[in-house]
Each structure stands twice: as C-alpha cells, then as structure tokens.
Amino acid sequence: MAKQVNEFAIIDGANEEELLSMLAELDPPHTCLYLEPVQPELVNLAPYLVQLTDEVKEWLSLRTSLWGIYITSTQDLQSVRRHLRKFLQVQLPNEEKPVFFRFYDPRNVWDLTDVLTDWELHNFLGPIEDVATVMDGQPRSDNFQQRREAFPKDTSSKSKMMRFNAVHMDKFSAIFEARYIAKLHTLFPGIAANNDLFLGELFRYVKAFGITDDRSVRGIARLCEERGLSDLDSFKRNYAGAIQDESEVGHYRAEALLIRELGYVPA
Numbered sequence: 001m002a003k004q005v006n007e008f009a010i011i012d013g014a015n016e017e018e019l020l021s022m023l024a025e026l027d028p029p030h031t032c033l034y035l036e037p038v039q040p041e042l043v044n045l046a047p048y049l050v051q052l053t054d055e056v057k058e059w060l061s062l063r064t065s066l067w068g069i070y071i072t073s074t075q076d077l078q079s080v081r082r083h084l085r086k087f088l089q090v091q092l093p094n095e096e097k098p099v100f101f102r103f104y105d106p107r108n109v110w111d112l113t114d115v116l117t118d119w120e121l122h123n124f125l126g127p128i129e130d131v132a133t134v135m136d137g138q139p140r141s142d143n144f145q146q147r148r149e150a151f152p153k154d155t156s157s158k159s160k161m162m163r164f165n166a167v168h169m170d171k172f173s174a175i176f177e178a179r180y181i182a183k184l185h186t187l188f189p190g191i192a193a194n195n196d197l198f199l200g201e202l203f204r205y206v207k208a209f210g211i212t213d214d215r216s217v218r219g220i221a222r223l224c225e226e227r228g229l230s231d232l233d234s235f236k237r238n239y240a241g242a243i244q245d246e247s248e249v250g251h252y253r254a255e256a257l258l259i260r261e262l263g264y265v266p267a
Contacts, residue, residue, distance in 0.1 A: 005129060
C-alpha cells in the first residue's frame with residue numbers, strides 16, 4: 001500500500017510579512033525551523049514549515065512575495081523538520097564558522113540543486129519527494145527521480161552540515177555571473193545588439209580589477225552606451241588606466257571615472 005504523501009510549504013518570514021498573521025488565523029500544523037526558544041527578534045523573520053491545508057493553499061496562491069517553496073514527503077511534519085534543520089547553516093571554504101543559508105528562498109533552491117552532485121542532492125532532499133516554486137507567476141517543480149535513482153531511499157550521509165567546497169563556489173559564481181550579464185543585456189539592449197559578447201567581457205574585465213558593485217558596473221556600461229563603445233578593445237584604449245589603477249578601492253575608481261567622463265554617477 002502506497003504511503004500517504006504530505007504536502008508542506010517552507011514559508012520565509014523575512015520575505016512574507018503576513019506569515020504570522022496567517023498562522024494565527026488559519027492555525028495549520030506548523031513549526032519554526034529554528035531551534036526553540038526562538039530569539040524574539042527572529043520570530044518574524046524565521047522560516048516556518050507549514051502543512052498545506054486547503055486554506056493555506058488558497059492563501060499562498062494570492063501571495064506575490066518570494067515567500068518560499070513547496071515540498072512533499074511521506075514523512076510527518078516533525079521528521080521533515082529534523083531533516084531540514086541540517087541545512088539552515090552551511091560551511092564555506094576558508095571560513096571558520098558556518099553561515100546561515102536560506103535554501104528555502106525560491107531564488108536559491110534551483111541554483112543549489114544544479115550545483116550539487118547527485119549524491120549531495122540525494123542527501124539534501126532526504127525524505128523530500130518533490131520541490132516546487134512559483135516566481136513571477138511561473139511554476140516550476142521537480143522530483144529529481146533520475147538523479148536519485150542510483151541511491152536507495154534509506155541511504156544518507158553521516159554529515160551533520162552541508163559543506164561547500166571550491167568547486168561548488170565556482171559553480172555558484174558562474175550561475176550568478178550569467179544571470180547578472182543577462183540583466184545587463186536587458187538594461188542596455190543597444191550595446192547587446194551591436195555586440196552580444198561585450199557586456200559579459202566588460203563585466204569580467206572590471207571585476208578582475210575589483211569593480212564588482214552593481215552601481216559601478218551599470219555606470220560603466222552607461223558610459224559605454226553614451227560613448228558608443230561596443231567592444232572591449234575600444235574600452236581599454238580609452239579607460240584601462242582608470243580601471244587598472246588599484247591605488248583606490250573599486251567603487252571609488254569607478255565613481256571618479258564616471259564623474260570625470262559623464263559629470264555624474266548614474267543611479
């Protein structure tokens with residue numbers, strides 16, 4: 001006989017300000033993922049594991065915030081909570097202490113599943129059968145069946161915490177970089193139309209010299225747009241000295257260049 005599949009949501013209080021009001025009004029089975037007693041200043045910001053009732057499903061369907069993720073499991077609320085708590089912190093390379101990790105943010109969960117190996121993914125999911133999100137009205141779901149089929153359901157790692165290594169971080173960096181360059185393409189379509197590689201090359205070039213903040217990068221792209229530059233060689237001929245002079249921190253160099261050339265720093 002097939003086991004009953006339980007439907008849950010992990011709802012992030014930091015992104016959904018009406019969460020506690022909903023829990024008080026609808027009173028579904030729920031539990032905070034943080035260890036009790038939860039510090040008073042974190043109660044409103046914590047993630048909560050909530051069993052889906054019809055009322056909660058309807059309430060979530062009306063949310064426009066990045067409130068969290070849907071999951072299913074044949075295990076009960078407390079068993080799923082015990083499993084998920086292992087992933088609230090992650091150990092990063094070259095860091096002494098673990099850091100909080102919001103895996104339940106719908107902007108993070110799919111990147112995470114892409115970066116993990118099949119074995120790491122199997123251990124992360126554990127008793128979870130399916131993951132689903134809705135962002136910008138677009139639903140996405142996966143049960144990862146093919147990636148998990150090599151591992152029996154009762155196998156798991158003995159590790160008490162997720163650890164990211166240099167390979168993980170490189171993969172995350174590549175994902176974030178690709179996403180950011182795609183954003184630049186939407187902001188500067190004229191440049192992208194002339195040379196669809198230039199904005200990526202420009203971003204990697206200024207990043208190599210410590211200019212990484214969004215305002216500086218967008219400002220430099222705006223400068224290129226104003227000057228009609230759409231290839232890296234032309235940019236270097238005009239501005240390599242300002243970019244490569246590392247006597248000042250990156251955003252100071254970028255601001256000085258923009259003020260000199262444009263008279264202002266674009267917002």
